[in-house]
Amino acid sequence: MGDAGPSTDGHGISRIAIIGAGPVGVSCAKYLVAEKAFSTIDIYEQRDRVGGIWNLSEPVRSKRIPIPQIDPRYGHDQNGAVSETLDFESPLYDYLETNIPKQLMAFSDKPFPEDEPLFPSHQAVLRYLEQYAEDVRHSIRFSTAVKNVRPASDASGKDKWDLTAETLTTKETVKERYDAIVIANGHYTIPYVPDIKGVKEWNSTYPGVILHSKAYRRPEDFQENKVIVIGNSASGLDIAVQLGKHARFPVLLSSRSASAFGTLPAGGYREDVDEIVEFLQPQENVQRAVRFKSGRIEKDVDAVIFATGYFYSYPFLSKVFPSVVTDGLRARGTFEHLFSIDHPTLAFPVINLKVIPFPLSQNQAAVVARVWSRRLQLPSTSEMRDWEQEVIQERGDGKHFHLKKFPEDAAQINGLFAWALKADKKEGLENDGIGKLGTNWNERQVWMRSRFPDIKAAYSASGEDRLKVRTMEELGFDFDQWRDHADDNDLELFVQAKCLQTSSRY
Template structure:
């Protein structure tokens, strides 16, 4: 077993004040054994990826296949001294993938922290504004730990368990450094968009500037009005954005996909097509693309890639080559959490296809107890073997961190069990998923579809029962007409 006793952790830095960084900080604070817990956030508020910015995008790299990108540059806005009166003070904002009319794809009954009430007074799948306020409320008791508008520029590992952080106060443009014993990396993985290098795409984009984009830069459906649109990809954001574009664009909206999405919604406005094989030069027709089944589509007005993001850590350049190669996963990690070569670096939020908030709690609980020396880690060899076993099972690409149900619930409950084995007393206690929450998780794609099918009436729906999903009735073996034990309609 690996103990951190030889390099006692007393000073901890947390990179990011989004839901992952805040959850981890709460569990660190509850251990009541660390002299310093500092949270550094480049935005002006909590929320991380949930911060909304409507700033225009001047340049998009097409294609975008390199995860090794520099730090984001801030965009400055005047802060009003009072309503409607601009002042000379400036506030830094950063481009995020949050869009104007986003609603969660997870019901509020399970998209919550264990120590916070759910958003039961709001629609079942809350809006981004509601979630942002929820995160602000959740983070209030760690606000005193946060340095906002502070960018982590570089983390240098001077020796195992000793990390020098170079920081930049964005307001004053001052650069300074601090030393910490351990680092929580919670910067998220929605910064560097992945936009594939399809044959002809670079030349096509040069000839047709502004036609190709990525969902990171989508804000609302307005720019797609009366246009022929192709959406590439059909994961959660792609499906939701496509449903918005489909209300204003020329029909059919073309959905280029490898396989049918579990979140696909009904609607006659769309047509599923094959993957794009080639962007054709103008000699084949104006703005034409060819699909893998040889179908050619001409007069394409917009191509929106919903093809995800790369993992990227520009502030870990001394380690990035060890952590990142293709950007599809983070290498040398144990349980999607600890950096194997030096477990005083932990990554909160690497897994995807999960229920995020509670997963962050489970990860934070384990990290806090390990660094408080109340839990031991396996040997370096054993941790490396775990990584090798996952690669053998799922591969070494982006599938490595994908924890689709029930893997996400099993992973979280494993973290809870691990945390509960800690010696001594104290700390926060993460709660395992209940049977009802597990039941809901299994069905939420169907629940989301039923919710979306209500149209504007969905805004008044606050409970699962209003959509015909009644857990108690299911327990009585009298499932509602539109449900079954096999997972919903």
């Protein structure tokens, strides 16, 4: 493993700040408290309640973003100063339901209520998170926005962090010094709208027709419209299905490749088309038209919704070098998608994409707590840089860096669990000195993870009756029955076993 650098041994960590009281921030707080090694754990939350993005809001400013939107620092200058913030506007929409079954989505120490549907509504998730946060609520500074986190050093040369925040109700400035910071502000703030040929001019000619999915709230706003949805990840698929029930024509779902989220009901809901390569300027008898890669031209388009994702954005870290964000496609200089390599007293939980965030946040929090309490030690700085370079060679230096598709996400969860178990034992902790542990997915959970796009499709196909469904077995997905009939050479069984056997190399 090698010697850790002078800033990686966790020595002297006593005061910790957590930025964000969403599910990730609250989860981290619980594990840090359970470690019984830190004197102060403060949570900064700019809203007036817990839940993060699960607090639905109207998209007033999100409707005003420029088209295209390719600036990862949108709304902030190079020094982090704010000109137009989107931080308070959630990417949720009115009829959003989770795309993950509640049994898989839940924190391991708090299941969703039995009477909730298999895929709970966003309102149910917010209720769940408010209950989950009860025992750390006293540590949360609500309506307090972090403006700047600046590195400092004490006499020993260890990293310290000077945090500046603003109490939004009184405009009072708050200044505190911490030994470590958890960055749990999420990555659904700054929308990305690609610069497709002609899109800027098209938007000027037809203002208000193009929007990002962050500004979408309800299908009734597009009653009888011809709509194109660009992007077929979870939000794109879900929005297309919702709109298809109201649109004048089948919703055109434009994408470059097949979706990783499986197949949702088709028929009158939508028509899958290839990617848009040009937004056409007005001509005689051709208005509001686009051209697809296939050559097809669609005209008289009433709305275009870009479900094309978000940039990574940490404007309050503008004084941290090397820069965590450059092009916004990933968080730079991170080890195991979690610790800053140059500043290991900065942690970035759940920056991965295509993952199950709640259980992942638990297992990452368990590792962070053990590293910062010195029960686990990180490898040397050079080894951590080698890890980052290996990922770059494998996935590239852009948007795929943090991508964790199944089965990699399952392996990540179980690998983190195994890593946390390697920590030294300590008197005073629960579990015979092991401390608070997250989750170790068993075969049934891994199998559910491999099937959940199909489970969601079957659930959606049930119409209004779906709200009566509580388990995947009610939809015909029975793990025990599948296992009893599975061939030992079944490829899926091999993949699942591989997930279960994966453990951290550290």
